[in-house]
Amino acid sequence: GSAISAADIADAIAGRLAKYKHPKQVIFVDELPRNTMGKVQKNVLREAYKDIYQSRPQS
Numbered sequence: 001g002s003a004i005s006a007a008d009i010a011d012a013i014a015g016r017l018a019k020y021k022h023p024k025q026v027i028f029v030d031e032l033p034r035n036t037m038g039k040v041q042k043n044v045l046r047e048a049y050k051d052i053y054q055s056r057p058q059s
Contacts, residue, residue: 025052 006026013022033044046053
């Protein structure tokens with residue numbers, strides 16, 4: 001298959017979501033961390049990418 005880009009994602013949501021709901025950044029990962037029940041471990045993702053989110057200016 002072909003690879004998807006951040007621009008492809010932005011184009012796909014442009015007509016579906018209000019502007020304030022658009023993601024500010026798209027990060028591609030090979031796979032999401034999951035627990036034994038198969039749920040995505042959001043806390044692991046937050047910890048792994050905390051530097052990205054802390055460096056953004058707060059509004």
